Amino acid sequence: MIRALSGEALLFFVPFALFALYLVLQRRNPLKLAAWSDATMWLVIAGLACAVAGLLFTALTAERQTGAFEPPHMENGRLVPGRFQ
Numbered sequence: 001m002i003r004a005l006s007g008e009a010l011l012f013f014v015p016f017a018l019f020a021l022y023l024v025l026q027r028r029n030p031l032k033l034a035a036w037s038d039a040t041m042w043l044v045i046a047g048l049a050c051a052v053a054g055l056l057f058t059a060l061t062a063e064r065q066t067g068a069f070e071p072p073h074m075e076n077g078r079l080v081p082g083r084f085q
Contacts (some may be wrong), residue, residue: 069084
């Protein structure tokens with residue numbers, strides 16, 4: 001679950017990183033708050049759009065499991081991991 005959420009968090013921060021790169025290329029200081037104040041709302045919207053697009057892409061292209069799930073159980077003293085049958 002952490003892996004899935006960290007991927008979406010990275011997608012959220014892509015617009016911020018690109019804007020910081022833009023500020024550096026324009027020879028403006030990306031660490032000053034004044035450089036970010038006008039663009040913050042649009043960066044948040046773009047970040048949310050990227051994260052939602054990533055979630056939709058994952059949901060639409062993920063491999064679907066068919067069949068019943070057999071939970072983990074013990075057989076002959078050994079733990080058998082859960083699996084789909």
